[in-house]
Amino acid sequence: MIEPKLAVCYYPEHWPEDRWREDARRMRELGLSFVRIGEFAWSRLEPAEGVYDLDWLQRAIEVLHEAGLGVVLGTPTATPPRWLVGKMPDMLAQDKEGRPRAFGSRRHYCFSHEGYTGECARIVTVLAERFGRHPAVVAWQTDNEYGCHDTVESYSPAARVAFQKWCARKHNDIAALNRAWGNVFWSMELSAFDEIGLPHLTVTEPNPAHVLDFRRFSSDQAIAFNRRQVEIIRRFSPGRAILHNFMGAFDAFDHYGLSKDLDAAAWDSYPLGFLERSRRDDAFKSRYMRVGDPDFQAFHHDLYRACGRGRWWVMEQQPGAVNWGAWNPAPAPGAVRLWTHEAFAAGAEVVSYFRWRQAPFAQEQMHEGLLLPNSEPNAACGEIARVMRDLASCGPFPKTSRADVALVFDYESAWAWAIQPQGRDFSYFDLVFDVYRALRRAGASIDVVPPEPDAVKDRRLILAPGLFAPRESFVAALETCGAVILLGPRAGSKTVDFQIPPDLPPGPLRRLVDVSVTRVESLRPGAEVAIGDAGVFHRWREFLKLGGAAAAELRAVDGETALARSENAFYLAGWPDERLMDAVLRRLFESAGLTGLRLPEGLRIRDEGGRRHFFNYGPDAADLRPFLGERAFLLGEDMLEPCGVAVAETRAAAK
Amino acid sequence: MIEPKLAVCYYPEHWPEDRWREDARRMRELGLSFVRIGEFAWSRLEPAEGVYDLDWLQRAIEVLHEAGLGVVLGTPTATPPRWLVGKMPDMLAQDKEGRPRAFGSRRHYCFSHEGYTGECARIVTVLAERFGRHPAVVAWQTDNEYGCHDTVESYSPAARVAFQKWCARKHNDIAALNRAWGNVFWSMELSAFDEIGLPHLTVTEPNPAHVLDFRRFSSDQAIAFNRRQVEIIRRFSPGRAILHNFMGAFDAFDHYGLSKDLDAAAWDSYPLGFLERSRRDDAFKSRYMRVGDPDFQAFHHDLYRACGRGRWWVMEQQPGAVNWGAWNPAPAPGAVRLWTHEAFAAGAEVVSYFRWRQAPFAQEQMHEGLLLPNSEPNAACGEIARVMRDLASCGPFPKTSRADVALVFDYESAWAWAIQPQGRDFSYFDLVFDVYRALRRAGASIDVVPPEPDAVKDRRLILAPGLFAPRESFVAALETCGAVILLGPRAGSKTVDFQIPPDLPPGPLRRLVDVSVTRVESLRPGAEVAIGDAGVFHRWREFLKLGGAAAAELRAVDGETALARSENAFYLAGWPDERLMDAVLRRLFESAGLTGLRLPEGLRIRDEGGRRHFFNYGPDAADLRPFLGERAFLLGEDMLEPCGVAVAETRAAAK
C-alpha cells in the first residue's frame, strides 16, 4: 500500500526571510509533507563567478526541517545566470532560424556546449556536497522541465560539432551514413562527417533520416546532460530519490531513456493549460474548460508510471488559473481535489502543488498559488483540506498492479511522424491518445508502455498504433506473448533508418498479421471513408493486401479491408473515429476475454487492488449505480456531483 | 466660435513646376485654406550631403501664397535619403528579429541613433531658418506618423546602449532595478547596467517589467526626437503652430506626452482602412465597409482633442479608396462629407484631405486623391463643395466645452496589457473603445482623457476601465472629484513596476471601491458568464471580495459579484458585452443625474454649444424626430438619408 503525500513548490529566495517560518508552519498545518525548493536560484547561490552564497539555502532547509517538512532540492541549471552567459556567450542555444536565444527568461542553454555542461557539473557538485546528506533532503529534482519552450534541439555550432561526432560514432564510416540516409537521392552524398549540417534552413524539407538522427542525437544530449547531474548527486547524496519533472503532451526526447537514470519519474500536471493548448475542437475545450480533458491527466499518469518503473510523482499540480494558456480560466470548484485523486488512484507517491504563494512579480505573476500574493489562502487550500479528509477516510492506497491492457507509446515514433506526417494533421500523440480515450470510455485500467519486450509480458491486450520501426526483440516478444494485439495504422511502416521496409509495411510485424500495405493516403478534414456502418476512417487510410493467413474482419464501403486479423493479432488500416474505435475495441475485448463498459461522457473510473475510483468530469451529476457492482463506497455515494470523486471497494477486498 | 477650415496635402516635387499655379488656383476655388507640403522631400532638399536645393520649395511656397493659401510645412525626417544611410548604416532601426530595416521605403531610422538625430537637427534648422518666418507658413508638422509600420521600438545596438543609460538614470543602482523588475525570478539578476539586453529573442517571454521599461524608454526616445525638432522650429519660426500627425488605433508611444511639446494635435483619419484593419467581425466590417465604424472617428477626435489640449486637426482625411487595407472599397457617396462634419462637430480647426492629386507612381499610387492622376476632379471634390455650402449654412461652430463624461485612455495601460494580455484577445484599446461605443449609443458627448488630476475635475461621470497602475495624485483626484466613477476590470491591478499590489488589486483604487480582486480568468471565445439577465461577461472575469464599505449591485449566476459599489464609485468585475455595458451605463447615468438615449444602430449624435449634430452611418434613412427635442434644423431635416448629416440648434441658442 502507498501513503499518498502532498507537497508544494516554494521559492524562499522570493520572500523576506522572516516570513519563512510562518510559511512552513502553514504548510504543515495544511497537511503538506514535502517542499520543493532551489531550482532557478543559481543567481542567488552563486551571485558572481565562483562566489557562492549557500547559507540562505541552508537556513531555508533548516526552517522547513524544523517544521517537519521534507525537502526536494532542485538543481538550478535551467537558469544560467547573466555572468555565466557573459563568460561564454556561445553557450546559448540557437533556434531553428539560426538565431542565438537571448538571456532574459530561462532554458537559454545548449545541451551540447561543453563549457556549460562543465559549469553545471560544478554547481551541482557544490550543492550536493553541501546539502546531499542533510536529513531534511528527501529527494532531488534535476534541472526543470527539460525541453520546455522548444529547447531540446539547438542549432548552435556546438550542437553541430557534437552531432557530427554522434553520427561518426553511430555510422562509423560516411558511406554507411550515406546508405542509411539514402543520400544518393538529390545528390546529398557526403564525403566526411564534418560535412554534416544541421537539418534546418534548407530550401525544401531536409532528408527525414537526417532529421530523425538529429532528433535522436538531441534526445541523447538531454539524457547525457541529466545523467551527469544524477551521477554527482548519487555520489554525494546517497539514499535520496532523484527525479525530474517532465511535461504533458511533450515528446521531444526519450523520456523512458532519461528516466532510466532516475529513481522515479514526475510530471507537471496543468489540466486547463494543456486542454487549451491541445488540438481538440472549440466545443470540447469550452465543455471542459474548468476541469480539463477527462483523459489527459490519466494518460500521463500511466505514461510516467511506466517511465518511473512504477514510481512517480506529480511534481507541479495546477491549483488555480495559470498564465500560459491562450486563455486561462479558473478551475471549477472541486477540480483541484479531482485532479489530486486521479493522481493517487494511478499510483502517485506525491502530488505537489505549484506554487505556495503567487509571485507578485516577473513572468509568472498571473499564475495562481495556494496563497494569494498577500498570503491569504486561495481557493485551492479548501480543496487540499478536503483531500486530507478523504485520505483519512480511504486509508492507504493499493499499489498499482500490472494492467491487463498495455498501450505502446514510443518517442521515436512521435519524432518520425512529426518529421513525415504525410497529412498535415497526423500526430502520433493524438493517434495513441485517441486509442487511450476509447480504452478509458470502456472503463479499462491501462499501462502505457515502451516498445520493449518486458512491457508486453503478462498482458491480455496490447495495442501499438502507429509504431514506427519496431525492433526485432519487441516483435519477437509480441509473437510469443499470447495476448490479443492491435497494430496499425502506420505500424512497422519504416526501418530504423527511416526507409520503407524492403517487403513493404508492416515489415516484421507481418509475422503477427499477414498483410502488406500497398498504398496509404491522408484525408483532408471532412473527407471520410465509411467502414460499413461501424464508423469511419478519417485523416489516414491504408490499402491492404491480405496474405493467406489473414482475414478481413471489417471492410470499407469500397470493399477494401479495414480491419484484418491473423489469429489473435489485428491490423487496423486507418485512423478510426470514436465510434469505429469503440467497435474495434469491443471485438478486441471479446477476443481477449475482457469486459468493457460504456461509461457516460465525462465519467471515468480506475480499478486498482479491489477498489474502483470514480471521477466526474461532466457538468451534471452522474449515477454510479450501473458501475458499482458489488462494491461499497469508501468515499462518495450513488450520485456523483460534478468534479466529484468516489471510491468504492469490493466486499472481498474490504478489510 | 471656430471657423472650420479645409486643407489638402500636396507634393509639388512630384509634379512639373508649370502645373503648380493651376493646382493652387483650383485648391482655392474648391474652398481650401491650407496646404501641407515638404515632408518626405529630403532627397530633393539635400540631394547630396551638405548640398542644399531649397529654391524649388521657396517657389512652391510663393505660388501657394500668391493664391491665398497658407502653408503647413513638414520636416522630412521620416525619409532619410540614401546617401545618409550610406554614410551611417548603423542609423537603421532593427526589427524584433534583429535584422536591420533596409532602405527603400520610409521610417528606416532608429530614434536612438545620435548621428541620425544630429542630421535631423541640421536639416530642420536649415528649413526653419529659411522658411520659418515666411508669411505663407502658418504651421509646421514634425516628421510624419511617428511609429507607423511598427517603428517606435528598435532593437539596434544604438537602442541597446541608450536603453541601458535610460535604465541607469531611472533606477540609479542595479540592485534597485533587480528589485523593481523582480529579477530574482528565474535568476535574471544583473550586476551592471551594461548587462541589460533588449527584450527580444528570449526563449520564452521576457520579464514584463523589462518589456514595460523598454516601451517607456522607446516612447521617451520618440518624444525626445520630436522635442528637438520643436525647439529648433520655435526658435526660427515664431508664432506658427507646431503639430504632428498621429494615427488611429495606435498607442506605441505616449501621445499625451509628445503632444505637450506641440501647439495642437492632429491625426490621420482613414475610416475605411482602419475598419478593415480592426478586430471587428466580418459582419460588422461588411456592414460599414463604405462608411467606416460609426464610433472610431469620434473616439480619436475626442482623444486627440485631449492631446492638443483642445486644439486639434485632421491632418489627413481619406477622400476615396486607399491602398493599404487588406481590402480597399470606395467610400459611399456622402461619406467624405460625413467624416468632415464629424471632425468639425468635435472641434477640429482644420480638416486636410490626403492628397491633392493621386500619384501615378511608387507605393501609394492606388491611394485616391481629390484629383485623378490626370488632374480631373475625383468624387471627393463634389463632397467638399457641399461641405463648403454646409459651412455657409451653419456659420461658425461652437467651441468644444468640457464634457460631463470623461473616459480615461492611458498609453501605459495599453503597453502593459499588450505585454501581459493573460487572454489572447485582451486588448486595452478594445476594452476602452467598447465603453466608448456604449457612451455613444447613449448619445453622450465625451472627453477622452489621460489619467491625470486635471482631467477629472468638473465631471459628472468618469470611467477608467483597465487602468494599469494609477498614480497617487490621480487616485486622490478621483477621491475628491465628486463624480460617479466606474473602475475595473483590471483597474489598479499593478504597481508602476509591473507587480501585483501588496494588498491585491485594485491597489490604491480600493479607497474608491472597497473590493479586493482575489482571482481573475480569461475566457475563450464563446465562454461567457451570465450576469443575471442583464448580459454577460466575456473575455475577462474577476472574483471580488467585498469589504465592509462595498455592496454588490449586480451578481453573476454563480453568485459572484459582477458590479460592486461604494457610494458613487463602481467596480465592474469583467468585460461586458454590449447589452451588459448598456445596463451598467444606465445605472451610472442615473447615479450621475445624466440622461441617456437609445440611439438606433448607425445613428450617432454630438451635442455642443446648444447644437446637436446628427450622423447617419446606417444603410437606411433615420428618423431624427425622437432625438430632436426643442431644436430646429440648421442643416437637414427629419429624415436623415444614409451618410447624411444634420445640425439642429436649441431655440434658445438660435441667434
Next chain:
Amino acid sequence: MIEPKLAVCYYPEHWPEDRWREDARRMRELGLSFVRIGEFAWSRLEPAEGVYDLDWLQRAIEVLHEAGLGVVLGTPTATPPRWLVGKMPDMLAQDKEGRPRAFGSRRHYCFSHEGYTGECARIVTVLAERFGRHPAVVAWQTDNEYGCHDTVESYSPAARVAFQKWCARKHNDIAALNRAWGNVFWSMELSAFDEIGLPHLTVTEPNPAHVLDFRRFSSDQAIAFNRRQVEIIRRFSPGRAILHNFMGAFDAFDHYGLSKDLDAAAWDSYPLGFLERSRRDDAFKSRYMRVGDPDFQAFHHDLYRACGRGRWWVMEQQPGAVNWGAWNPAPAPGAVRLWTHEAFAAGAEVVSYFRWRQAPFAQEQMHEGLLLPNSEPNAACGEIARVMRDLASCGPFPKTSRADVALVFDYESAWAWAIQPQGRDFSYFDLVFDVYRALRRAGASIDVVPPEPDAVKDRRLILAPGLFAPRESFVAALETCGAVILLGPRAGSKTVDFQIPPDLPPGPLRRLVDVSVTRVESLRPGAEVAIGDAGVFHRWREFLKLGGAAAAELRAVDGETALARSENAFYLAGWPDERLMDAVLRRLFESAGLTGLRLPEGLRIRDEGGRRHFFNYGPDAADLRPFLGERAFLLGEDMLEPCGVAVAETRAAAK
C-alpha cells in the same frame, strides 16, 4: 497526326545495377517508349571535384537502349553536390529574410553566382560530349523545375551585384531609373547604380517598380542560366529535342521567354497535389480530391503548348498519391488514365509518369510510383495498360489546330498584381483561370497565348483580363485582328514602369474600348456588387467613364457600367462570379459567331480535328448524348462512368 508516347522517370543510381535490365524489360512490356534519367545525379557523376564517374550512366543508357527505350537525359544542376558548396559557399541562394539556403535538399543555388554557373557549364559540357550523340538519347531536360520551392529570386550578394548591372543596362543612367521608378516619392532617389538594394526587409512595402524590375531581372537570370545549358547541348547533341519540365500554377519567371530556347515545353502534372495547394474552397477540394480540378490540367496543357510553340510533353505525371500536399489522397480508379487522355487530346507528344519505382528512402519516399518499393506493380500499371489499349482503338491523334478562342496569360501581369494586389485575394492566375473555367464550361477549345501580335491572328474571340501593361505592338495587333475582344478588369492599368497611364487606365487599350477607369475598389469576401440579375462582381470592381464611342452593355444596380462595348471590343469592369462570367461569355460567343455549350459540372470536352474527347471528372455517370451531335464513338459509349474517357469522331472525319 501524332503518335502519343508514354514514358517514365527513372533513377538507375538508386537501385542495384543488376536490377536495371529487368526494369527496362518491364517498362517496354508496359508500353513505355522513353525513360528520363540523370537529373539529380551530380554526386554520382562527379563524386569529388574533377573526378568523374560517367561509366555507370553509360551502362544504364545501354541497358535501356538495348530494351528499345529512348532516353531523355537530364542535366544535374538542380542539385549541386556538397563538395561544390564547400568550395564556394557563397553560391547558396539567400531567402527573402536574408538567410543563406542550406545544403541538404535541392535547388540551393543562386542563378546569379558566376562561379556556380561556370560549374554548371562544365558538368553539362562533360555530359553532352559523352552522351550527346548516343543513339538512345532522344531528348534532354535542362535542370529540374526551375523555381521550385520559391527559388527564382535570390537575395544574395551575387544577386545584388547582378541586379545593379541589369538596372544599369536597362536604365542607362540613374536619373532615368529614378524617374521610371518614381523615386522622388519618399525620398527614395539614388545617385548611383551601386546604391540599389534588393527589395526586401524594408520597413513597409518597397517601391512596386523596384520589385517589378527585380522580378524581371530574376526571370532573366533563370532564362540566361537555361540558355547557357541549351547552347552547350546543341553543340554536342545535335538533333535532340531540348526541354525543361515546368510546373503548375507557377509564374515566377517568363516561361514563354525561357521556352524560346527550347525545342518543346514540358510540365509536371500533379492534379491532386495542385488541387490541394490551390485557393479553391474546401467543398471543391473535397469534391475533386481524388480526380483533380477538372480544368487545371487542361489550362496548363494549353499554356505549355503555347510555350512550346505547339510541341509539348507531360514530363512528370502523377501516378498515385504524392508526398507534398497538405493532404495526399489516392487517385480514384481511372484517374491516371483520364489525366493521360486529357494530355494527349491537348496535343502532348509524350506523357511520362513520375516515377518508375517508389523510392524507399529520403524526401520522396511517400511519393508513389508505377511500382511499389518491392517492385510489384502499383495500381497505375493497370491504367497504363488500358491506355495502351485505348491508343490502339483510337489510332494516331490529330495535331492540334489554331483555336478560335485565345486567352492571354502574361507572366509580367502575374508579377505586377502579386506586387500590388490592392485586395488581399487578387490573384492574376485566379482571374485568368476563372475565365478559362467559363470557356471550358462552354465547351470551347482554347489557346492560351502570350500578349504578342502573332498570338491573336486568326482568332474569333480574344480575352485579356488583367493584362498589366500591354505593349504597343500588341495593342495594334488587337486593333486590326478583327476578333471579338474582352478586356478588363485592370487591363492596361499601368505603364511598363508600373505607373498609372497619364490618360488613366486602360491606357492604350482605350483605342479598343472607349472607357476610362476613374476608380477601383477591392471587395472583402462576402461583399458583392450585383450586376442586374446576371450575377455579381466580387473581389474587384471598377468605375468607368464612357467615351462617346462606348455603350453600356450591362449595368450594376447602382447604375455604374459593368460591361462596356465599342464595336467588337468589350471591357468588363470587375471580377465576375461564375454566373456573370457565363452570361458575359454568351454575349461574346454570340458576337463572335461561336456556339457555346452548357456542360454539366464535372464533364469536360475537347474538340480537335473532327474528334470530340469527353472527360468525366464528376462522381456520377454522365450522359453524353446531348453533346454527341453527329459523331460516333471511337472509345466509350453514351453513358460515361466517373473518371471515364470517351472519344467520338464526326462521320465526315471518320476514315
